[in-house]
Amino acid sequence: MTAIDRYRAAILRAFPDLATSPFRLMAESWDSTAVEADGLVFKFPRHEAAAGRLRKEAALLAVIRPAVSLPVPDLVLAEGPPLFSRHVKIPGEHLLTAHYAGLPEEARRRLAEDLAGFYAELHRLDRGRMAAAGAEPEAWGTAEGIGAKALPALTPELRPAAERVLAAYDRLPPDPHGTIYGFFDGHGWNMAFDHGRQRLNGIYDFADSGLGPLHQEFIYSSFVSPDLTARLVSAYEALTGRGLDRRRIAILTGMHRLWELAELADDPEHVPTMVRSFAEWVATADRF
Incomplete structure (x- = not known):
């Protein structure tokens, strides 16, 4: 069978x-x-x-x-x-980097606004109620622990950037907006996107959602495009009145790539993909 x-x-x-x-x-x-x-x-x-x-x-x-x-x-x-x-099934397909690159200005603006509205609604949910439903804290561990596993897997050319991210992450104070219930998985593989209408039809896969710092919500859209992240952050600020720290988001984005690499450092099948992911972030990241 x-x-x-x-x-x-x-x-x-x-x-x-x-x-x-x-x-x-x-x-x-x-x-x-x-x-x-x-x-x-x-x-x-x-x-x-x-x-x-x-x-x-x-x-x-x-x-x-x-x-x-x-x-x-x-x-x-x-x-x-x-x-x-x-x-x-929510009708639609994944939204990948190549797809986003072909979207016109109006579709990009609308997508950022739809995501910003979705995040704003999620972030209003009561943390106690979400914890009672099973939401757990997001925890990556320390910069030292992540670096110990991630750095040896990187090429010599990538290590200086990784060391800067690790040091910056280690110095970050607590999130000024505190802890929220968030999706924490907002990349294009979890989007049902209608490529004909150029509209987002829905979001799925909430297994990785949980309780964590608000700024961390805005790192996953970089897997689609840094342009989407920039638009999303601005749209969220306009909608909620919360000011977001773009440098903090950049540091967290780099740290997330290193954390994924550290999690899979003992898996030779996936290490090259994780190294490539960090390299792609380094190539597009603003100075932090």
Whole structure:
């Protein structure tokens, strides 16, 4: 029996009305496998930790969905076994760097404003309520600990920039806007973007959302484009009246790339990708 046959059998045990629907594998990540059938997405966790994250995501989305304007998944859990979730697919595709480069000015402005509004709504959610639903603190660890694992994996040319970021991060005072509940995963792989209409249709994958410093929310859009981050920051400031520190965001962006490298430093398959990610950031980052 193939993988898709196993997933189809599990889905049909819970939803026999889909017996005549075509099934296809959508994507596989470290945490889960996604299957699509009849406009529905089914997500299967690949290990116990991922199962816990899926349950947490469903509980968080039950609070988030009524509070935000952008569509987000309406996760329904099927206990199985195996455990999996079901939600109506939000139409749209990933927004990658090449896609963003082709967007006209108006589409870029609208995207930044839509994201800014989404973040502003999320950040108004009560932290205690989100913690009760399963939100956990974001924690990268110390600059020393991250550097110990990340620096040896970098080329000699990249190490000076990494050392500057680590030193700057180590000197950062607490976030002036404190802790919020945030998405903390706002890159283009979690966007349902309508490339025909050049509009953002929705956001998904809330497993990495949690409680953390407000400025950290604005680092992930750099995976799409630094231009998107700059527009997003300005739109958020205009909408909320909160002034944001662009230097702090730059430092956190570089640190996030180093943290990812440190997390995967013992995985030779993924280290080159993480090194390349940091190099791309260095090439586009303003001085900090």
